[in-house]
Amino acid sequence: MSYQKTRPNLIAAPPVAWLLVFMVAPCLLILSYAFFQRGVWGGIEYNFTLENFARVADPLYARIFLQSARIAGTATLIAIVIAYPAAYAISRAPRMRQPTLLFFAVLPFWSNYLIRTYAWMLLLNREGLFNKLLQMLGYTGEPFSMLYTEGAVVTGLVYNYLPFVILAIYSTLSRLNPELMEASRDLGAGPCRTFLRVTLPLTMPGVAAGGVFIFVLSIGNFVTPALLGGGRFQMIGNVVYDQFLTANDWPFGAALGLVLITVMVILLMSQARLTARASGEQAVGSVP
Numbered sequence: 001m002s003y004q005k006t007r008p009n010l011i012a013a014p015p016v017a018w019l020l021v022f023m024v025a026p027c028l029l030i031l032s033y034a035f036f037q038r039g040v041w042g043g044i045e046y047n048f049t050l051e052n053f054a055r056v057a058d059p060l061y062a063r064i065f066l067q068s069a070r071i072a073g074t075a076t077l078i079a080i081v082i083a084y085p086a087a088y089a090i091s092r093a094p095r096m097r098q099p100t101l102l103f104f105a106v107l108p109f110w111s112n113y114l115i116r117t118y119a120w121m122l123l124l125n126r127e128g129l130f131n132k133l134l135q136m137l138g139y140t141g142e143p144f145s146m147l148y149t150e151g152a153v154v155t156g157l158v159y160n161y162l163p164f165v166i167l168a169i170y171s172t173l174s175r176l177n178p179e180l181m182e183a184s185r186d187l188g189a190g191p192c193r194t195f196l197r198v199t200l201p202l203t204m205p206g207v208a209a210g211g212v213f214i215f216v217l218s219i220g221n222f223v224t225p226a227l228l229g230g231g232r233f234q235m236i237g238n239v240v241y242d243q244f245l246t247a248n249d250w251p252f253g254a255a256l257g258l259v260l261i262t263v264m265v266i267l268l269m270s271q272a273r274l275t276a277r278a279s280g281e282q283a284v285g286s287v288p
Contacts, residue, residue, distance in 0.1 A: 027261060030254045030257050030258055030261070031254075031258055032254075033250055033251050033254035034052055034053070034251060034254040034255040034257075034258050035048055035049065035050070035052070035251075036048065036049065036251050037049050037051070037251060038248075038249045038250065038251050038252065042248030042249070042250075043248070043250070044250055044251060049251075052251050052252045052254070052255035053255050053259075055252055055255070056252075056255050056256055056259055061236075061239065061256070064234050064235070064236055064239055065236055065259075067233070067234070067235065068219050068235040068236040068237070069219060071150065071153060071154060071157070071218070071219075071225075071233070071235060072157070072214075072215050072218035072219040072221075073215065074154050075154045075157040075158050075161070075214060075215075075218045076211050076214050076215045076218065078154065078158050079158045079161060079162050079165045079210070079211075079214050080165060080169075080207060080210065080211055082158070082162060083162055083165035083166045083169055083210060084169055084207065086105065086166050087165075087166050087167075087169035087170040087173055087206075088169075088173060089101075090102060090105070090166075090170055090173075091170055091173035091174050091176075098174075102167070102170070105163050105166050105167070106163045106167070108159070108160075108163060109163060113160060113223065114223065116159065116160055117156055117160070117223060117224055117227050117228065118227070120152070120155065120156050120159065120228060121147060121227060121228065124146040124147040124152050124155075124228070125146075125147045126143040126144075126145060126147075127143070128146075128147075130144070130146065131143040131144060131146075147228065147230070148228070148229060148230035148232055149229070149232075150229070150233055152228040152229065153224055153225050153228050153229045153233055155228070156224040156227075156228045157214070157218045157221060157224055158214075160224065161213070161214040161217055161218065162214075164210060164213050164214060164217075165210035165211070165213065165214055166210075167210075168206045168207075168209040168210030168213060169203060169206040169207055169210055170206075171206055172202070172203040172205055172206030172207075173199075173203055173206065176199065176202055176203065180198055180202070181194055181198060181199065184197065184198045205274070205275040208271050208274055208275065209271060209275060212267050212268060212270075212271040215267065216264045216267055216268065219235070219236065219237070219260070219263070219264075220236065220237045220240075220260055220264065221235065221237050222235065222237030222238045222240070222241045225237070225238055226238060226241075236256065236260055237260075239256060240253050240256045240257050240260065243256065
């Protein structure tokens, strides 16, 4: 009997230990570094200070935070606009074909993130495929400079994280009761009104989950801005990276990272609470 009671704890022990070692411990380490001073030659001097957080509030870094949020927000909106029709089409396809369509949706994940980003560098440069296609179509002007722009950064973020949004929205669409749409049509609502008044509100938890997911991943990203932005568009992830590996100012980098982690946790907790509330309201509404 005692084994039956402890069995769930034994099963949960390995993943909990993994989270503690590889997630909680690094966060605590960053938290501790943020309250110390940078050494004269780099490194850390273990003298308690709040100066690092005062520097985070500097208008320069506040502007970088806002720019990062703007770029991440733009990528999030574009990804949702693209992902929702794709997820809707997959969920309305014959059930036997849905696994194949989902396979193609996540197929980019079969290659490395860096390889996918480098591929966009080849596509967007002045001698890339897009400019070659324009020349084949008769364009004779100067090649467009699409690389090292904010649009290139947003494109890279959308492309790399779009499958997550498709899967999040598809998961809610696939669980949607088709009788609700039938009832809406029986009551005289057309396809557009049924979608806006029934389908879209009931699938908003999936939209919110996918949106928060891509926003959190994008705002802390430093690889895509460095490669596709060419360093011209600083995001907060690049600043944290530079503080640790270039400026050798670990305490200030830890303070920036801690603020970024706090923003991410708040967004994830808010999304989880909204999803739980929406699920509860749907459950109550489904009770006869």
